[in-house]
Amino acid sequence: MRPEFGPWPGRTSAALSRATAGVRLAGGELRDVVPDGVKVVPDGAIDRAAGIWTALGNRRRERRADRRFAARERPEREPAPDAPQHVVCVVVDALRADALDGDGTPFLSGLSGGDAISTSTWTFPAIASLMSGRYPHDHGAMRRSDSFADSVEDVTGLPEPIPDDEPLLSDALAGAGYRTYGAFGFVVPFLALRGRFETHALYEDAPAARLLADHAAWLADHREERTFSYLHLADCHEPVDPPAGYWEAHGVADLPGIRGWRHEDVVEPTPTVERFRRHRRRLYDAAVEYVDNRLSAHHNRVSDLAGGDVALAVVGDHGEGFWERAAFHAEHFADPRPAHCVGHGGAPYEAVVRVPVRTAGLGVARADADGCGNERERLTSLLDAAPTIAEVVGVDLPDAPDAVPLGRSIPDERVVLVEGVRYGYEKKAAYVRGGEQTWKRLVSRGDDVDTTIELPGAVHRPPPEAIGRRLRDALPSWPGENRTRPGRTDGELSSDLERRLDRLGYR
Numbered sequence: 001m002r003p004e005f006g007p008w009p010g011r012t013s014a015a016l017s018r019a020t021a022g023v024r025l026a027g028g029e030l031r032d033v034v035p036d037g038v039k040v041v042p043d044g045a046i047d048r049a050a051g052i053w054t055a056l057g058n059r060r061r062e063r064r065a066d067r068r069f070a071a072r073e074r075p076e077r078e079p080a081p082d083a084p085q086h087v088v089c090v091v092v093d094a095l096r097a098d099a100l101d102g103d104g105t106p107f108l109s110g111l112s113g114g115d116a117i118s119t120s121t122w123t124f125p126a127i128a129s130l131m132s133g134r135y136p137h138d139h140g141a142m143r144r145s146d147s148f149a150d151s152v153e154d155v156t157g158l159p160e161p162i163p164d165d166e167p168l169l170s171d172a173l174a175g176a177g178y179r180t181y182g183a184f185g186f187v188v189p190f191l192a193l194r195g196r197f198e199t200h201a202l203y204e205d206a207p208a209a210r211l212l213a214d215h216a217a218w219l220a221d222h223r224e225e226r227t228f229s230y231l232h233l234a235d236c237h238e239p240v241d242p243p244a245g246y247w248e249a250h251g252v253a254d255l256p257g258i259r260g261w262r263h264e265d266v267v268e269p270t271p272t273v274e275r276f277r278r279h280r281r282r283l284y285d286a287a288v289e290y291v292d293n294r295l296s297a298h299h300n301r302v303s304d305l306a307g308g309d310v311a312l313a314v315v316g317d318h319g320e321g322f323w324e325r326a327a328f329h330a331e332h333f334a335d336p337r338p339a340h341c342v343g344h345g346g347a348p349y350e351a352v353v354r355v356p357v358r359t360a361g362l363g364v365a366r367a368d369a370d371g372c373g374n375e376r377e378r379l380t381s382l383l384d385a386a387p388t389i390a391e392v393v394g395v396d397l398p399d400a401p402d403a404v405p406l407g408r409s410i411p412d413e414r415v416v417l418v419e420g421v422r423y424g425y426e427k428k429a430a431y432v433r434g435g436e437q438t439w440k441r442l443v444s445r446g447d448d449v450d451t452t453i454e455l456p457g458a459v460h461r462p463p464p465e466a467i468g469r470r471l472r473d474a475l476p477s478w479p480g481e482n483r484t485r486p487g488r489t490d491g492e493l494s495s496d497l498e499r500r501l502d503r504l505g506y507r
Contacts, residue, residue: 028194034325061190062200065194065200068164069196077395084309086223086309087312087313088310088311089315091130092233093235096319100356100358105289108358111358113364116315116356116357116381117416120142122194125420127193129383132169132400169228169382170230170429179222185206189317208290210234211231232456238261247283253430258279258283284320284322312361312362314357315355315385317355317465319351320352321349323341325340325341347444361392363388380406390489415470417474426479437455439455
C-alpha cells in the first residue's frame with residue numbers, strides 16, 4: 001500500500017506500537033507492523049504505519065459521509081417501468097478524448113457516444129457539473145476569487161462543495177429506490193461528492209482492479225435491488241503506475257520522476273526533456289490501456305451478476321496536457337506552479353477539456369469513425385451525462401437548463417462553457433457552432449487575454465460577426481476580484497490530508 005505522506009513526528013517504537021497494534025482491515029490489507037515490546041523500528045515500519053494511519057482516517061471519513069447521506073431527506077420518485085435495474089457511472093480521471101484509439105482501447109472505443117467538452121480543467125468543479133448537470137457558476141463548487149493573491153500566489157484551498165440541499169443525480173436515483181455507492185480512487189473527488197451516496201469507499205491511489213473488485217462484491221450483495229454506482233478511477237492521474245506488463249508493452253523507460261511530472265516549465269526542450277516527455281506520454285497511454293482492459297472485464301462481470309440489466313456511462317472529468325501549447329501558455333498566462341500546458345487545472349486547451357463520454361444501455365447513438373463529438377457533428381458538454389441517465393431511469397434532474405440528454409439532437413444555437421480553473425487567474429472558454437466549424441473564445445481578464453480560435457485547426461482569428469456576438473454574450477459573470485473566500489473541505493483539514501493534497505498538487 002503506497003503511503004501518502006512522510007514519517008510521523010516522534011519516531012518511537014512505543015508510539016508506533018500504540019497506533020498500530022491490533023489494526024486490521026478486511027482482505028488482510030493492514031497488519032500489525034510494530035508489535036509491543038519492539039525497541040528498534042525496523043526498515044519500512046514508519047512508512048507502513050503511516051499508511052495504516054491514513055487508511056484509518058479514510059475509514060472515518062467514509063463513515064461520516066455515510067451518516068451525512070442518511071441524515072438528508074430526498075423526495076420520493078417512481079422510476080420508469082423499463083428503467084435499468086443497475087446503473088454504473090465510471091469517471092476515469094484525466095482521460096483525454098484522443099487517448100481512445102481503437103486498437104489500444106477496444107472496449108471504450110466500441111461503446112456508444114463520442115467526445116464532449118468538460119465544464120472545467122480539474123476534478124472538483126467538473127464532477128460537480130457531471131452529477132448536477134449545471135455549470136460551475138451555477139453549482140458554486142469553484143474558486144470564488146480572481147484576485148492576484150488567489151490566482152498567482154495560489155493561496156486558496158479547495159472550493160466548497162455543492163450545498164447539501166441542492167440535489168444531484170445520485171439523490172434523484174436514491175429517491176427512486178436505487179441503492180447508491182460511491183468509490184473514489186483518491187481523495188479530491190471524495191471531498192467534492194462526500195455524503196451523496198449511501199455507501200462510500202475511499203482509496204489511496206488504488207489500481208482499477210482493486211476498486212472494481214470491491215464494487216463487484218458490493219453489487220453481488222445488492223443484485224436483486226436497484227443500484228446506482230459512481231466509480232472514480234485514479235490510474236491516469238499522477239502517480240501513474242500501471243502493472244509492469246503495460247510498461248513493457250508500451251516501451252516505457254523508468255526515468256526519474258516519470259510517474260509524476262518533471263520539466264513542466266520548459267518551453268525550449270533539450271534531448272533530455274524530449275525523452276522524458278515521450279516516455280511520460282507512453283506511460284499515460286499504458287495506463288489508459290490498462291483501464292480499458294479492466295473496465296471490459298468488469299462490465300462482463302457486472303452484466304453476469306445483474307443478468308444483463310446494466311446501463312453504463314464512462315467519462316473523463318478532464319483531459320491531460322502534454323506540452324501541446326507550452327509556448328503559448330508561457331507567453332500569455334501567469335501560472336503559480338509554473339506548468340506550461342502540462343497536467344491539468346490551468347487554461348482550457350483542447351487537450352485538457354476534450355473528454356470521452358461513452359455509454360451502453362442508455363439509448364445513445366453509436367460513435368461513427370470520427371466520433372460523434374467531433375467539431376463537424378455535435379457540440380456536447382460533460383453536463384449532458386446526468387440528464388441522459390436521469391431520462392433513461394425516468395426521473396427529473398431539477399435545475400439543469402443548459403444540459404441536453406445525449407439521446408436528443410443538439411440545438412444549433414447551443415453554447416458550451418468551460419470555467420473554474422485551479423491555477424492562475426480565472427480563465428473561461430465558450431464554444432459555438434458556425435457552419436462546418438466550431439468557434440472558441442478564450443478569455444482571462446487577469447492575463448489580459450481575449451482570443452477567438454477556429455476549430456479543429458486551432459487557428460487564432462476573428463470570427464464572423466454573428467458568431468462574434470454570440471461568443472461575446474456567452475461568458476458568465478466573473479468572480480469578484482476583491483472577494484477572497486478561503487476554500488474548505490471537511491471542516492479543518494487534518495494534517496495527513498493536507499499533506500496528501502499537497503502531494504497531489506492541490507494546495
